Amino acid sequence: MINPVWLKTFCALADVGHFTRTAEKLFMTQSGVSQHIKKLEQQLNSQLLVREGKSFYLTSKGHQLHQKGQVLLRSIEQLGTIISQDDDHVxxxxxxxxxxxxxxxxxxxxxxxxxxxxxxxxxxxxxxxxxxxxxxxxxxxxxxxxxxxxxxxLLVEKIAQEPLVLVTPSRVKSVNWQTLIELGFIAHPDATHHGGQLLAANFDAFEHIEQFSHKGFSNQISLILAPVAKGLGFTVLPLNAAKAYHPQHAIRIHKLHIPVSENVYVCVNxxxxxxxxxxxxxxxxxxxxxxxx
Missing domain, CATH: 3.40.190.10 (Periplasmic binding protein-like II)
Known part of the structure; x- marks a missing residue:
């Protein structure tokens, strides 16, 4: 079993990148830090770092231990929290x-x-x-x-379904294929996925999102509808993202003939x-x- 004290010292050193500052952080001497690293290497029979003067770099095994060790130390910390305090509302x-x-x-x-x-x-x-x-x-x-x-x-549990909706400028009262072609598409990180699901279900002519002229892109959920509100194109979003946009009067949310929703899952480790x-x-x-x- 890996000594958790030595592991904590190693992970702190890998995070800080400096022996003296690590010693100060852990309230140890620099030689104490070095001793912990040496003992850990001996226990694992592996070289974890290579010194170059006053600096060092991690070996491949050192990188692996750092990554996995951080997870283990967080789990130990979590366990201590469980034992000392486990209130529903604290x-x-x-x-x-x-x-x-x-x-x-x-x-x-x-x-x-x-x-x-x-x-x-x-x-x-x-x-x-x-x-x-x-x-x-x-x-x-x-x-x-x-x-x-x-x-x-992961443990995954389906808990809800969120409808996908087509959003146009407010002047567009109803939509057909030609209307969408003329408007052009406002993209976002999930646009291909969302657009493909909703449009394929409702328009026989739909093959792929590239059929529409590309009129813009945003990766900020609160800004995706800004170009739509200015009449620059249409997009497809989950319903709540569309409903959250202000001003609502500048856009129109269309629920198409064939509804399409995406599942929402809650997950834990x-x-x-x-x-x-x-x-x-x-x-x-x-x-x-x-x-x-």
Whole structure:
């Protein structure tokens, strides 16, 4: 078994990149840091770093240990927290989701935080693949994604479906294929996926998103509809992202003849022990999203 004290010293050194500053951070002597590294290398029978004068660099095995060691140390810290404090409404919960979900969910979670002021919520907007990676590395407690994960490290539960909608400038009262061709398309990171799903189901002429002239792109969820509002094109978004845009009078949300929705999944790391506050937050998220969509 790896000595956790030596591992903590090694990971701190890899993070800080300097022996003296690591010693100061850990309230140790520089020779003490060196001794921990030496003992860890002996225990693992592997060279973890190469010194070059006063500097050093990690070997390939050193990089592997640093990456995995950080996960292990976070798990140890989490275990200590579980034993010392496990109240439903006290402590930090780290959550990540794609933008549209977050526009609806984050204000609701802030209302909960007002109600339970010993709760602290760390909320990040991120794409699906980043959320999966953060969950696998125990960087967040809960992740919401809009595609079924293939990761063996995650527990995935479908909790809701969010409708996809076509959004045009407000002057467009109804849409047909020719209208869309004339408008052109405003792209965003999930545009090909969203557009393909909704348009293929409702327009026989649709083959791929490149059939439309490209009129713009934004990767900020709150800004995707800005060019649409100015009459520069149309786009396809989850319903809540469209409803959150202001001013609403500048756009028109079209629910097409054949409705299409994307699934919403809540995910946790299979190997983590869920704190009561994380369980509480997961339950609140489930209820909110099921009532919203």
């Amino acid at each position: 402590g930090l919960v780290k959550i990540a989701s794609p933008g549209s979900i977050g526009l609806s969910l984050y204000p609701h979670l802030l209302d909960l935080q007002q109600q339970y002021q010993d709760l602290s919520i760390d909320y990040r907007f991120a794409p699906n693949h980043t959320i999966e990676q953060q969950l696998e590395e125990n960087q967040i407690d809960l992740g919401l994604i809009t595609r079924l994960s293939n990761s063996n490290h 299979k190997g983590s022990v869920l704190l009561n506050r994380v369980k509480f937050m997961k339950s609140e998220i489930n209820k909110h999203l099921q009532n919203t969509f």
